[in-house]
Amino acid sequence: MGKSGKLQAFLIFFQANNQEYVEYSPSMEKKKKIVWQLDQEQIISGSKNHVRTFKAMQKNSPLLQNANYKILTGTPPQEKKLLTVGISFVQHPHESCLLHTLQSLFQASSEPELSYIMVLVHLLNPDPEWLSQTVANISSLFKPHIETQKLLVIQGLLNGSSLPRDVNDTHHSSSCKALYSRQKTDYGLLMNFASNLSDYFLMIGDNVHCTQKFVSTIYWTLEAWKEIPWMILEFSSLSFSGKVFHTRDLSRLTSFFFLFQDTPTDLLLSEFCFLLAQNVPIRFSPTIFHHMSNCMFENACFPVEKEKVFGEPDNPTASVLTDMMTVLTFFPQYAYTLNEDYYATLDPVRGNHLTVILEKPQKVIRVEVLTGSAGEGRYRVQQGQVELGYDLMEEPKDCTHYTLLGPLVRGHLDQRVFYEEDAVKELSCIRLLVLAPQESLLLIRQIRVWTEPEEEQN
Structure with a gap:
């Protein structure tokens, strides 16, 4: 009998309350310890999110207190959205890239998805002829989205100028420091305007391709992370594109940018996270935003990022332990094998776990955990988290x-x-932890692990 046949047979037995083929191996002391750890983590995580450094930081940069905006086309939404997608655009050799990015964004999103977002484009160039032509191109191609308040195009000004003084100085206009300063001003003006439009803010570049249903991907991720403190969620490996922020943090972020005008913007993001107690990046795979190959151009100040390419997972040798039921021959080790086998259990409760114990410590660089059936996603973990463990005893x-x-x-x-x-x-x-009881079958289909090759570690 194949795996699917065994599973169907088990379901029949289960519905008839026949427990003959179920083996239960609880470890109550360990379970109590895990539940206690969960409660402690909730207490600690709440306190970590309050950092005195940023409590004292001014809510708005002095530069942005004098900001003025022109709405070039579109109307701000009447109701607050879930997500603002911010795009900054400055004149460069590939003028059509912004239009391709907008086209990719709208084509990748369904009408229900678009109801959750607002696309905000900031044009940073004082040339009236260029502004007029760019706005005309956007208005012609995306008229329906403008009319339904899905797309808004603005120009931000500081003291009557869209550029800081040192960038307007032609003597310094080619220096990296001046370009970094201009980029921060551009981002600052964009974020300042976006801070009241939605709950979250997504930054993407003007040369980015969006994958299908990226809005849904971000929506469900935000739902899962809503009770966990975070500063930046990363949906790509690009330096700035694909990063999601709370809009409540945008004023602090722009203030932080302007404290270090000569530093590349992306380098400041990790420091910003560190100051607010997010010590490592939170980056999801696979990336849902990519550079458009025909829109990349070389710039010594902004080198083109190379996206990391992953091969197949290599699952180093390990044993798998659990305190959950073992059903028929669906053994825990099956969750770690790189084939179609899986682990099945019943009625998990809060604190239950399935833990991969590596034979020797490994430099793990990516982890994927799949639960539920492959097609419909039935019998998946309703609430759970993955934890990384150190110091094996x-x-x-x-x-x-x-x-x-x-x-x-x-x-x-x-x-x-x-x-x-x-x-x-x-x-x-690597521990998969159940956070809430569920009275149902549970399938843990696969745990996939990527490790860093030894030659890259040296």
């Missing part, structure tokens, strides 16, 4: 401490793994 076989990688998003997690500076950069455990 022999008795009981477990890691001494864990850190959160992330919650499951609709029964699925696929995230990059980053390590704090000066911290241990090798894992010994």
